[in-house]
Amino acid sequence: MECTGQNSPLGNQTALVEFILIGFSDVPNLQGFLFGIFLIIYIIILMGNSLIIVITKVDPTLQTPMYFFLGNFSFLEICYVSVTLPRLLADLCRQYGNISFLACAIQMYFFLILADTECFILTAMAYDRYVAICNPLLYPVIMNSRLCIQLAAVCWTTAIPIHTLFISVLFTSAFCGCNQLKHFFCDVPPVVQLVCGDTFMIEILIYVIATIVVTVPFALILVSYGKIISTILKLPSATGRAKAFSTCSSHLMVVTLFFGSGIIVYFRPKSTHSSGMDKFFSLFYTILTPVFNPIIYCLRNKDVMVALGKFLQKWTVL
Template identity: 55%
Template sequence: MAEANLTRVNEFVLLGFSDLPNLQDILFGIFLVIYLNIMIGNGLIIVITRSDAALHTPMYFFLGNFAFLEICYTSVTLPRLLYDLWTRNKNISLLACAAQLCFFLILAVPESILLVVMAYDRYVAICKPLYYTLIMNHKVCVQLVIASWLSGMPIIVAQTYQIFSLHFCNSNIINHIFCDMPSLMKLTCGGTFWNEASVYADTVLFGFVPLVLILFSYNRIFTTIKKLPSVMGRSKAFSTCSSHIMVVGLFYGSGIISYLQPKTSSMTGIEKMLSLFYTSITPLFNPLIYSLRNKDVILAMKKLFSKLTVYK
């Protein structure tokens, strides 16, 4: 059946924003600005966390890796969307669609796990400050980042192969902005219960479980913060966590709702909007959230810009 499907469906049609034919050029301009800002904002985070010695700490090490993930993550979806809007060509080959889904998930899973690692870092810093440098040494930080990148890769590759081995009911129209798993599952038919169950299982494994771990960490963090004797101490401790909490809310809120919609759901417009949040809006706002609410990052940016001005 898998071989028959591959010969019957050679390409898909990504509808994207084809229901807004008069706004294609405007949308192209909007998403181009968003993509460039994502590249510049997250690139700047990487540069300052690498160049400023004051930011050579585990928290900013993870932040730099998170920013790099955001650049890779958005580069899987937004350039293709820009191409579709510019050329009005909605066709995408089966192989390109499979590659887009596979790379998107391979990058989304480390992002989810890295958010857990960042929450654990804040937990150790606030709840076990005397042991922080011992527990979060450089070797451990590197191992945690590598584990974040590699942990879900075999499952994601197997999941992608499984999806593209299904029967697509002679329909190749994807009513979405990129080849995402929920939109592809809506095209399948006949005996897909276990495949849908595996999708939900992966969502729980890489979505709900990390979110529960983050919530558990912050429950312990807030309990510790409330016990701090000074108001200034509580405020300072909370400020180191607030940016991460906002990012977690944006990323998990939109992603989990989108992936847990039933196959028969007709809320395509809402699904597109949710996907825009976790593929574009969240990576766009992350540098702003971490920089505007962090005095160390602002100071590092001022130092960098002053150096650039001197060189000029």
Template identity: 60%
Template sequence: MRDGEVNVEGNVSMVKEFVLLGFSDLPYLQGFLSGIFSIIYAIILIGNSLIIILTMVDRVLQKPMYFFLANFSALEICYVSVTLPRLLVSMWTQDRNISLLECATQLCFFSVLAATECLLLAVMSYDRYVAICNPLHYPLVMNPKKCTQLAAAAWLSAMPVQIGQTCQIFSLHFCHSNQIDHFFCDIPPMMKLACGDTSVHELSVYVVAMLLAVVPFLLILASYSKIISTILRLPTAQGRGKAFSTCSSHLLVVVLFYGSASITYFRPKSSHSAGIDRLLSLLYTILIPMFNPMIYSLRNKEMIAAVKKLLLKT
């Protein structure tokens, strides 16, 4: 059975396959949207790959800040690739069916990478904290070994927790409908399809969000409170402007990512709207990753100089 496959066991309809509705409610815009999303995906791949290449080939950029930026760019490529190619294929082929295993795999990878982004943003804020508040100790504290350990911790720490949460969510019975009113398998629309009392599972989602999203955000706030306090004590306006410029790009990315994601995940289940959820998800899963390379490149003189140097070589 397709587009409505269920297996009836007793009084419970067990869903074996889902249908990602995506943007099927906009049939006349399918071609336009697929073209826009294809362009956005190409921009994300090219922009973030360019940052990774520049940090590898330009000695000026071989610093801890750019090491973490390269990790962040690699993360953005993986993060977008979990959802966008699947969406594009669905729009091109009009086949929106996704198996239970594929859906669980997508949700697991998306959750792991989203949590990794929160942790990596916290690590990047710590790097800026040490650079501005303890500049004399910066080379010693942020040595290559420490940078590698921090990056590895950001990439690996969320995996066991998010794998466990994915298993918990997919241990639920999904009944009455197998249609996910979203463009990828995400936690809020999946919880809507679950039958029975899901309060315990919702609580576990909030606990995990507190651990992997709110705690890193509080660390970022603590870092920037110290950073801003230190910058304001600098004697010259030029020094304050230079210090602010090294942090402004990262701070803007933090505000955009956390602002859109928190509205989606920290609202009660009853107040979720499919249209609003899709719009917010587009913002933090696709649009912000597209803008991130621009934010970091256009606001960074060393990055602009590295781009010019690379273009002159070619």
């Protein structure tokens, strides 16, 4: 069934039991190629982030708050991408994307929780850099192991009650008529488009939640880096300024990729939403950020590169 337009409460009232993920069916000749590309990307994400987790755990020089949060971030990236990519690979392989109503709700639930956790962990990493650069003498006292564990716990748990409420509201709404999701996973915008009738309250809830879990963390990161940059520019040594900037640039690149694409998708007016553009920008915050994470943090961080070299040398000898 070809779907046209927004669902109407006056249309077909048959309750939906499944959705059809359209995914990349508009390019049928590229299904095999896309499967190969996404499989390679998934393997790189798993291997790269797993390697960061291991070296931040075993190398004594990386037992600092910055690398504690980096290890958390890498583990999160593995979980985050595993919510969407295996399903996408299966759909590309079998060339159809039927997903049950319950499976769609579960996928969206874990995707949103992990996406919001990423926002919070990136904020915690920005705070760590702020303390390290703006209050270096107090850094060991402020960023002690107890605070790091508490911050990590808050990051991992805060989104759970928020999205338990949201998923309950969204998936108890009436769905009727069209069941085609013009996306490669159960993201919020395409699912909301299939809700019957007025979605005003759902959209208000989306904006409120997005403000809490995206806008506020992003604003805190901007404030932190405003103060960091101001402090760095006051350093008398050019070498010191370069070193301080190098410890922050990797994090800023990841923040820009993740928040930039997410804000474009979730804060655009509904009238400007396009399935093609939504899929394009979704690739950034669902796939490209996790694959760039190990590359950015390894290639732009001398400590990680040295630790990685020692780790690989040790295992090569064995």
